[in-house]
Amino acid sequence: xxxxxxxxxxxxxxxxxxxxxxxxxxxxxxxxxxxxxxxxxxxxxxxxxxxxxxxxxxxxxxxxxxxxxxxxxxxxxxxxxxxxxxxxxxxxxxxxxxxxxxxxxxxxxxxxxxxxxxx
Numbered sequence: 001x002x003x004x005x006x007x008x009x010x011x012x013x014x015x016x017x018x019x020x021x022x023x024x025x026x027x028x029x030x031x032x033x034x035x036x037x038x039x040x041x042x043x044x045x046x047x048x049x050x051x052x053x054x055x056x057x058x059x060x061x062x063x064x065x066x067x068x069x070x071x072x073x074x075x076x077x078x079x080x081x082x083x084x085x086x087x088x089x090x091x092x093x094x095x096x097x098x099x100x101x102x103x104x105x106x107x108x109x110x111x112x113x114x115x116x117x118x119x
Contacts, residue, residue, distance in 0.1 A: 001025070001026070001027045002025075002026050002027065002047045002048070002119065003026070003027045003028075003029060003044075003046040003047050003048075004021055004026050004027070004028050004029070004046060004047065004048045004049070004050055004115070005028075005029045005031070005037060005040060005041055005044075005046040005048070005049045005050070005051075006018060006021070006028055006029070006030050006031065006050045006051075007030075007031045007032075007033075007034060007037035007049070007050070007051045007052055007055055007060065007063065008030075008031075008032065008050075008052045008055075008081070009032050009033075009052060009054065009055050009056060010052075011032060014030050014032060016108065017030075017050070017108070017111065018030050020108040020111070020112070021112075021115075024112055026115075029044075029046060032055075032056070033055065033056050033057045034055035034056060034057035034058035034059055034060065034062070034063055035056075035057030035058050036057070037049075037051070037055070037057075037058070037063055038057075038058045038062070038063045038066060038067075041063060041067050042066070042067065042070055045071065045076060046076055047076055047077075047119065048076055048077050048078075048079070048115060048118065048119060049063070049064070049067060049076060049077070049078045049079070050079050050081065050111075050115070051063055051064060051078060051079070051080050051081065052080075052081050052082065053080055053081070053082040053084060053089075053093065054082065054083075054084075060080050060081075060082070060093075061080070061092065061093065061096045064078045064080065064093070064096045064097050064098050065096050065097060067097075068096075068097035075097070077099040077100075077118035077119065078097060078098045078099055078100075079098065079099060079100040079101070079102060079114060079115065079118060080093040080096075080098045080100070080101045080102070081101075081102045081103075081104060081106070081111075082101070082102075082103065082104060083103070083104040083105075084103075085103035085104075089101075090103075099118045100114050100117070100118055102114060
């Protein structure tokens with residue numbers, strides 16, 4: 001079963017994403033704190049990371065950078081999600097090593113399509 005680490009500080013959005021991904025057959029490991037998500041990502045190596053950029057503790061960008069550094073060529077795909085949709089924000093996410101960047105608000109259908117595309 002594919003494991004997806006989801007880090008999102010908004011509990012309601014986190015629950016919505018978790019339910020939709022579990023319904024689609026994914027195993028979800030949810031976090032509201034960036035430091036906890038980073039520790040889990042480095043310890044357990046999920047199949048994909050779905051990271052909000054604005055998190056308490058480590059930001060999604062920092063988690064992405066550290067995971068990419070730790071795993072090198074074996075890094076799982078990373079999708080960043082953020083309400084920050086300026087070109088500079090997207091560029092910063094991709095420069096941090098993200099495989100995709102989704103701007104909030106987004107549809108759960110679009111999220112699933114993007115996840116399937118990077119897996």
